[in-house]
Amino acid sequence: MSKLKQPKALDMLLESGKISKTEDARAIATHLLDSPDIRPARVDQFEYEDLCHLIGVKPTRIDEIREGDPDQKQFSFANRSVPFPSPKKYKFKFIDLFAGIGGFRLAFQAAGGKCVFTSEWDKFAKQTYEANFGEYPYGDITKIDEKEIPDHDVLCAGFPCQPFSLAGVSKKNSLGRKHGFEDETQGTLFFDLKRIIAEKRPKSFMLENVKNLMSHDKGQTFEVIRKSLEEDLGYIINWKVVNGSKWVPQNRQRIFIVGYDPDQILIDREDIIIPEKPDKKHVYKTFSEIIKKNVDGYTLGPGTWDTLVRHKANHAKKGNGFGYGIHSFPMADDEISRTISARYHKDGAEVLIEQKGDRPRRLTVEEAMQLQGYDPNKFIFPVSKTQAYRQIGNSVVVPAIADCALQMAKIINR
Numbered sequence: 001m002s003k004l005k006q007p008k009a010l011d012m013l014l015e016s017g018k019i020s021k022t023e024d025a026r027a028i029a030t031h032l033l034d035s036p037d038i039r040p041a042r043v044d045q046f047e048y049e050d051l052c053h054l055i056g057v058k059p060t061r062i063d064e065i066r067e068g069d070p071d072q073k074q075f076s077f078a079n080r081s082v083p084f085p086s087p088k089k090y091k092f093k094f095i096d097l098f099a100g101i102g103g104f105r106l107a108f109q110a111a112g113g114k115c116v117f118t119s120e121w122d123k124f125a126k127q128t129y130e131a132n133f134g135e136y137p138y139g140d141i142t143k144i145d146e147k148e149i150p151d152h153d154v155l156c157a158g159f160p161c162q163p164f165s166l167a168g169v170s171k172k173n174s175l176g177r178k179h180g181f182e183d184e185t186q187g188t189l190f191f192d193l194k195r196i197i198a199e200k201r202p203k204s205f206m207l208e209n210v211k212n213l214m215s216h217d218k219g220q221t222f223e224v225i226r227k228s229l230e231e232d233l234g235y236i237i238n239w240k241v242v243n244g245s246k247w248v249p250q251n252r253q254r255i256f257i258v259g260y261d262p263d264q265i266l267i268d269r270e271d272i273i274i275p276e277k278p279d280k281k282h283v284y285k286t287f288s289e290i291i292k293k294n295v296d297g298y299t300l301g302p303g304t305w306d307t308l309v310r311h312k313a314n315h316a317k318k319g320n321g322f323g324y325g326i327h328s329f330p331m332a333d334d335e336i337s338r339t340i341s342a343r344y345h346k347d348g349a350e351v352l353i354e355q356k357g358d359r360p361r362r363l364t365v366e367e368a369m370q371l372q373g374y375d376p377n378k379f380i381f382p383v384s385k386t387q388a389y390r391q392i393g394n395s396v397v398v399p400a401i402a403d404c405a406l407q408m409a410k411i412i413n414r
Contacts (some may be wrong), residue, residue: 003403007054009012009033018050025138031117034135038116040146041138055136082134083378090114091413092203094154097193099130099137101391103372104156104206107402111409116150124387125233125394131382141192146199155197155205157190158396194228197235203264203412206398206404207257211241214255225257235259238272242404244397246277249287249336250371250399256404265411275403281400289330290370291353291363298361305359326353340371345389365389373398 012027013019024042031040032048036057039048084106091112091331096105109115120126120137130136158410197205214222229237237259244252260267268331278284300308312323324347325338337351340363344350348362351371355361365388366376372395381388 012054013051016051016054018047018054019352026130027118027138030130030136031138035114035116035150036208038150041117041150042146079364083132083380084109085134086114091409092153093151093203094156095119095149095152096137097141097155097157097196098159098189099129100125100158100394100396102133103374103398104158104208104401105129105133106374106398107396107405108154108156108409110402111405113154113405113409113412116152119144124383125391127382128380128388128391129359142194146196149196149200151200153203154408155191155193155200155202157205157403158208159193164405190225190228194233197229197233201261201264204260204408205235205260206401206408208401209255210213210259211255212251229257229259233286234262236262236265236269236272238274239271240274240276241399242274242276242414244373244400245336246370247282247284247399247403248373248397248399249285249290250338250340251336251337254396254400256401258404258408261413267411271361273407275400275407278399278403282403284380285335285370286331287327287337288333290367290368291327293329293330295353295361297362298364299355300348300352300359302359308347308349324349324352326354326360333377340368340393342390342393344368344393345386367394368392372396373400 013032019025019028028040028043031038032043032051033055036052037056043051052244056223063304084102087109089229091118094108094113095117096102096108096115099105099118099121100122105115105118115133115135118129118133118135118137119139120129120142121140126137170201173309193205193207213225218224226237226239229235237257239255239257241255244250244388246253258272258274259355260272271318308324315322325389327337340350344362348360351368352360353363363371365381365385368389369376369381369392372392374392374395381391384390
């Protein structure tokens with residue numbers, strides 16, 4: 001067995017000239033090091049064998065891999081210095097599309113899975129993903145041939161929600177831009193999921209999006225998705241709007257769509273369980289337990305605060321409740337915040353904390369990440385505060401996804 005380990009092996013691969021200088025070079029290298037027994041996407045068999053020789057492992061053809069083969073044990077180059085390395089033993093394989101910072105990966109690894117392919121387009125989210133999992137995601141999924149994606153049991157995807165969200169639709173309407181499936185930059189990405197599912201036929205999938213997906217375009221958008229998954233692809237599916245506030249003190253309603261291939265998994269729709277609340281073992285951290293009383297450096301500037309006050313007053317005159325949300329001490333045990341969004345870095349309007357004798361403050365990054373269920377003692381943000389807030393706002397409520405992942409694992413492993 002080779003003694004070569006990351007980061008030395010990673011540097012050798014990147015400097016070898018054997019990986020073309022593309023945006024996915026780092027993704028190819030880190031995916032290979034994490035799973036040398038699986039040929040990475042965008043690498044042909046001959047290139048794969050060359051790369052394996054370079055890092056000192058026996059090249060193994062994908063179709064020769066057998067579960068329980070002792071030779072597989074020599075393939076262990078995963079970066080164990082990261083907070084959440086791939087498991088040495090696993091019960092199923094999954095892929096993480098539109099991966100963000102890895103909320104789905106945390107959930108499905110905890111359920112016994114191993115991630116074999118990751119894709120995310122945002123360069124800053126990629127940095128956070130690699131810092132926590134040791135893998136740099138592939139880029140634009142629209143440019144990746146579905147045939148090159150490794151075989152997997154579960155497809156996970158929180159596909160872009162801006163084309164369907166209430167805020168996104170409202171903004172696009174005001175700018176005269178298209179939304180939903182007519183948004184050519186993001187709205188059609190669902191069909192990339194469809195082509196991948198059609199080609200790879202995973203046993204199951206889990207998709208996540210905003211609640212408004214159900215009502216967008218008078219229900220026609222969701223009907224296209226349902227028809228694509230059920231009628232075109234032939235999967236048995238179920239869906240449910242789940243509020244993350246059952247797991248964390250944040251109001252965050254999202255639709256979870258779970259499907260199974262009936263040729264591989266015998267199941268009826270009513271037997272597809274999507275938890276609406278955690279079990280009794282879940283430790284719920286209250287809002288008051290998350291929020292610190294004395295924090296420096298997060299107070300809103302006078303201009304930002306004055307703008308928010310005027311904005312709220314203007315909406316009040318119109319008879320609606322739009323405006324900032326503010327929390328004061330002492331806080332109730334059942335207090336929950338509004339939904340934190342990707343724009344939180346701008347003014348913090350969704351969740352502000354009152355400060356006596358001063359303007360209110362934003363949440364700290366450590367506070368905000370806990371509203372999505374991330375552990376501030378383990379999860380790393382190697383990026384600016386602005387990027388961290390964006391990434392948190394775009395993320396999923398990890399424990400809610402995790403409970404659904406556990407139910408799925410029971411079914412695909414039975």
